[in-house]
Each structure stands twice: as C-alpha cells, then as structure tokens.
Amino acid sequence: MSHSDLLMKTEMAMPRTLKQACEVQSNGLHDKNDIPGMPLPVLKAAGIDLMDHWKEGLTAPGQVSNLLALRDPSLHRLSADSIGALCTLSAIADSTAVRKSAPVIAQAAESTATPQIRNVATAGGNLFQRPRCWYYRAHQFDCLKKGGHMCFAVEGENRYHAVFGNGPCHIVHPSNLANALSVCQAEVLVVSSAQGTEEPRRVPMHQLFCLPEDRLKSEHTLGPDEIAVGISYRAAPHSAHYEVREKQSFDWPLVMASVALDMRDDGRTIAAARVCAGGVAPIPWRMPQVERALAGINVKDTQRVRQACDLAIRGAQPMSNNAYKLRILPVAVSRAVRLAVG
Ligand SMILES: Cc1cc2nc3c(=O)[nH]c(=O)nc-3n(C[C@H](O)[C@H](O)[C@H](O)COP(=O)(O)OP(=O)(O)OC[C@H]3O[C@@H](n4cnc5c(N)ncnc54)[C@H](O)[C@@H]3O)c2cc1C
Ligand code: SF4
Numbered sequence: 085m086s087h088s089d090l091l092m093k094t095e096m097a098m099p100r101t102l103k104q105a106c107e108v109q110s111n112g113l114h115d116k117n118d119i120p121g122m123p124l125p126v127l128k129a130a131g132i133d134l135m136d137h138w139k140e141g142l143t144a145p146g147q148v149s150n151l152l153a154l155r156d157p158s159l160h161r162l163s164a165d166s167i168g169a170l171c172t173l174s175a176i177a178d179s180t181a182v183r184k185s186a187p188v189i190a191q192a193a194e195s196t197a198t199p200q201i202r203n204v205a206t207a208g209g210n211l212f213q214r215p216r217c218w219y220y221r222a223h224q225f226d227c228l229k230k231g232g233h234m235c236f237a238v239e240g241e242n243r244y245h246a247v248f249g250n251g252p253c254h255i256v257h258p259s260n261l262a263n264a265l266s267v268c269q270a271e272v273l274v275v276s277s278a279q280g281t282e283e284p285r286r287v288p289m290h291q292l293f294c295l296p297e298d299r300l301k302s303e304h305t306l307g308p309d310e311i312a313v314g315i316s317y318r319a320a321p322h323s324a325h326y327e328v329r330e331k332q333s334f335d336w337p338l339v340m341a342s343v344a345l346d347m348r349d350d351g352r353t354i355a356a357a358r359v360c361a362g363g364v365a366p367i368p369w370r371m372p373q374v375e376r377a378l379a380g381i382n383v384k385d386t387q388r389v390r391q392a393c394d395l396a397i398r399g400a401q402p403m404s405n406n407a408y409k410l411r412i413l414p415v416a417v418s419r420a421v422r423l424a425v426g
Contacts, residue, residue, distance in 0.1 A: 097147065106277040106281060130206050156313075162175060172202065178190075186268050193261060210262075215303065230301075243405040246366055248401070256364060257368055258336055260337075263361075268344060268358075270315050272315055324423030
C-alpha cells in the first residue's frame, strides 16, 4: 500500500472532553479485538511536527486523536505559575503574567520558529516534537532511532549534533520551551485512563526526557496512553534565554542557554543559579558545574562570571564537525546570565 493510500485510510478522533481523549488513547477507535495489534492513536495538537513526519513518509498512523477538538478551558489557561498544554507559543510570549513571573519562558517561546508557526504551535507539541537530525527526517536513512543498525551522523554530517550525552544516537533536543522550563523547576501534568483526569500525574522536567542510551526510539518517558494537559512552573523573575543562530529567522538555534538566578538581598550577589543548555545534548542539559560556580558571585565581577560560564564545556565530547559549539556555548551562557540580572 502506498504512503498516500495509507494517508487516505487515517481515522481522526475528535474528543470533546479529556475523559473521552483518555478513553481514545487507551482503547483506540476500535475495540482491540476488532483489529488485533492496532497501535494506539497518535496525538495531534497543531500538527506542525506531526504533518512534517507524514509528508516525509516517516509515519502514517492509522488513527489520530485531535487534541484541538477538546473543549476544556484549562488547556488554554496561562498564569504566573501554569501553562495549559494547548496554549500557543504566541500566547505564552505575549502573556504579561508569564513575562513578569518567568521572563525566560516568554523569551524562549518568542524566539521559536516564525510568527505564523508560533500562532498555532502548542506548548505540549513543542515539548514533544521529534528531533531534527536530518538522517532521522529523511526516510531513506534507516538509522538506529528508526530501528536500523547504525547512526549515520557518526561518520556523516554532524555539525548540528550533540556534544554531551552522546551515543548511541547523537540528536540534540529541539524544544526551546523545554530548555526554559528546566530552569523554572517545572512539572508537566499528565492524564491517562488509568490515572484519571482529576489528579494529573506530575512529571518533573528532569524525569520527562531520556537519553538515547536509556530509550532509543522515543525522547520522553510518557506512555502512549498519556496526554500532557499542562505545565506548572516556579516564578523566576531573574531569568533569561539566549540563543545563537546561523540566521535570525525560522531556524532552530545552534546553541541556546536558559538561566534563572536567585539573588541575595543586596541585589548583586547570586544566591543560587539554574542553568540549562540546549542544542548540545539529546535532552535539555543542566549544567551543575556552572550553577555551583555562579553561586556567591557578585554579578558586577565580570571576570568571575565569565570563569564560571567557561565551565559550561566541561565533559563535552564533540563529534567530527561540531567542536565549534564549544566556543559558542560559554558565550551563550554568560549572555543569558547578563540578561537575567538586567
Ligand atoms: C521552520 C520551523 C522552525 C522551527 N523552529 C523552532 C525553534 O527554533 N525552536 C523550537 O522549539 N521549535 C521550533 N520549531 C518546531 C515547532 O515549534 C514545533 O513543531 C511545534 O511547536 C509543535 O507544536 P504542535 O502543536 O504543532 O505539535 P504537533 O505537531 O501536533 O505534535 C508534536 C508531537 O507532540 C505530541 N503531542 C502534542 N501535544 C501533546 C500533548 N498534549 N501530550 C502529549 N503529546 C503531545 C504529538 O503526538 C507529536 O508527536 C520549528 C518548526 C518549523 C517548521
Ligand atoms: S543521531 Fe540519532 S536520529 Fe540521527 S542518524 Fe544517528 S541514530 Fe539516527
């Protein structure tokens, strides 16, 4: 059966309530006895990444569940400590509550993709978008992530690949929002049929994503029957997001840094820092060595700040074409620190 024939056969569920959406996720659109082995529906939010997969022939799900059909207002709610899963990136970027409470989140949303994409792309979809590795995105390459036997990036073109957490697959995590949420001690709220919809399961950011050595075919730890309904985060008024890009429009950053600082009462000394780098590892990459070094530093002491940020590359293992990221990363981190202290 050709790819377009498969597309024609796709069935779309339009759940109106979260309970219905959970039922669709746990049972599919058919009784499982009807069609043995039928995989569960694939979740669709705005569909930007999902449709990319479809168009490239990377996926042809028999069943799709369209989350945009849900009529639950909590999924669109934005506040100083929470973001509904269906909030668009534009809404997050424009929200005064988010901007005041955690500028890093608003900045990360604002710098994603293009205005057209931000107007429809959702928070949930941004977190769970699949990697950008060009071998993964091209159906001709049957790489490890797609069940094949080799990673083409190792001997191939790897300038946009990982310098930390390497192997056996060398993707970098693509989500801006995930990086920023990591420094705001965020938790993703998840429902399923088993869990029910009243008390969502709370998954801290550091448990949401996994390294390829732990799970190769998926980048996150949610089950196929689980749906993210929102994000809760802590206020981080001294926070910022900084990206280095090849060009300023519609591209993923080469490297990004999200920083949140707790300041002492004097307003100049860093009490505690949370630092996360993106574009460098298969998951949002927290940098405890930089966080420890920044604690106690007076932000006016630019030399000590720079020395602390230079530790960002400790433990990096660049591939054949991406050592340039080691020059950019400390700069991105120190600029994010500077922005965070205003
Ligand atoms: C030209 C271009 C440039 C881009 N630049 C950037 C960039 O700089 N930074 C960046 O971060 N992104 C970038 N993107 C990616 C874009 O932001 C994402 O594709 C988009 O955010 C996905 O959101 P969506 O709502 O369309 O998700 P969908 O495509 O609908 O879904 C994406 C994935 O998430 C899953 N999913 C969706 N919602 C949920 C949920 N509630 N619970 C569980 N799983 C769910 C789906 O099953 C699917 O696997 C770019 C995209 C393009 C086309
Ligand atoms: S980096 Fe991962 S997704 Fe890319 S070719 Fe290697 S195994 Fe495949």
